[in-house]
Amino acid sequence: MTATNRIISIETHKVRPASHDVIFAVSTRDEAAIKDQRWTVRTVLQAMGRAERFYSEAPNGRRARVQRYTCAGCHQEHIRTHISDAAIHDLTNLPHTGGLPAALAASTPLA
Numbered sequence: 001m002t003a004t005n006r007i008i009s010i011e012t013h014k015v016r017p018a019s020h021d022v023i024f025a026v027s028t029r030d031e032a033a034i035k036d037q038r039w040t041v042r043t044v045l046q047a048m049g050r051a052e053r054f055y056s057e058a059p060n061g062r063r064a065r066v067q068r069y070t071c072a073g074c075h076q077e078h079i080r081t082h083i084s085d086a087a088i089h090d091l092t093n094l095p096h097t098g099g100l101p102a103a104l105a106a107s108t109p110l111a
């Protein structure tokens with residue numbers, strides 16, 4: 001059976017060049033809603049390599065697939081909503097969580 005993971009929130013950050021926003025981590029919730037799991041994009045890509053699937057769910061219950069793609073800007077692999085499913089739901093509409101607490105982020109010099 002292929003594991004299918006529902007993404008419920010995302011974490012983004014800006015990366016060079018051109019300060020584009022990328023998703024660098026996500027959280028998934030299993031169907032029993034017992035526990036959430038945090039994944040970095042690297043572990044998501046590794047899971048996709050094992051044929052695991054990821055999706056986000058619209059308020060009406062429809063599922064939008066998540067795909068990997070190679071970014072034209074930084075030539076790294078990122079994840080996004082499958083372009084064929086953009087009308088169903090967009091990953092970036094999910095809650096943004098995690099990252100640095102605001103107070104810490106404000107006092108952390110930019111690298």
Ligand SMILES: [Zn+2]
Pocket residue numbers: 020022071072073074075076078
């Ligand atoms: Zn990029």
